[in-house]
Amino acid sequence: MELMEGLLSRRSVRKYQDKAISKDVLEQIIKAGQYAPSAHNTQPWEFLVVEDKEALKHFRVMQRSALFAENAAAVIIVCGREDLSYSREKEHWSYIDIDCSAATENILLAAHALGLGACWCGISPMTGPISAVKEYFKLPDNVKPFSIVVLGYPADDSKQPERYNPERIHWEKW
Numbered sequence: 001m002e003l004m005e006g007l008l009s010r011r012s013v014r015k016y017q018d019k020a021i022s023k024d025v026l027e028q029i030i031k032a033g034q035y036a037p038s039a040h041n042t043q044p045w046e047f048l049v050v051e052d053k054e055a056l057k058h059f060r061v062m063q064r065s066a067l068f069a070e071n072a073a074a075v076i077i078v079c080g081r082e083d084l085s086y087s088r089e090k091e092h093w094s095y096i097d098i099d100c101s102a103a104t105e106n107i108l109l110a111a112h113a114l115g116l117g118a119c120w121c122g123i124s125p126m127t128g129p130i131s132a133v134k135e136y137f138k139l140p141d142n143v144k145p146f147s148i149v150v151l152g153y154p155a156d157d158s159k160q161p162e163r164y165n166p167e168r169i170h171w172e173k174w
């Protein structure tokens with residue numbers, strides 16, 4: 001799939017066929033995540049792949065808007081490494097979520113390019129889902145779950161409606 005075509009046709013997909021995703025395809029998708037840009041090229045991310053049916057069912061408890069993960073083939077949890085991200089503790093800022101955001105978007109686009117359907121479900125900055133996911137998957141202290149990418153072969157083929165809005169573009173002045 002050509003890059004621009006993929007960017008403009010990607011949609012969130014929440015209904016999936018009952019079909020597994022091969023390890024090779026999951027690795028290609030995660031590789032795309034690892035090619036995302038990051039502040040100071042710190043690449044402060046880790047990826048947790050979940051295929052276990054009981055765990056997939058449990059997403060509705062950890063983040064209720066991710067309930068459709070129970071019918072997915074797999075979930076990739078994009079996590080940030082607090083110890084690696086570019087940050088200033090004294091000034092209370094960190095690029096961790098922004099970097100994980102870029103990785104998440106790359107994963108969505110790679111999934112689309114490989115014929116999968118995917119939906120980004122938020123974890124960070126919601127404190128409840130962060131704690132729930134951290135606890136359920138026993139993540140180390142320095143690892144913060146950022147997003148849930150729900151994946152499967154799509155069971156519907158709805159198209160992306162027109163979204164281009166020239167009124168939101170400002171040339172030289174507002």
Ligand SMILES: Cc1cc2nc3c(=O)[nH]c(=O)nc-3n(C[C@H](O)[C@H](O)[C@H](O)COP(=O)(O)O)c2cc1C
Pocket residue numbers: 010011012013014065066119120121122
């Ligand atoms: C930060 C973030 C959090 C999101 N969380 C959820 C979610 O919890 N559940 C869900 O079904 N979709 C979630 N989405 C997907 C959005 O609803 C979706 O991207 C939006 O409606 C636009 O549709 P599109 O992805 O098809 O272009 C999230 C998207 C982002 C970027």
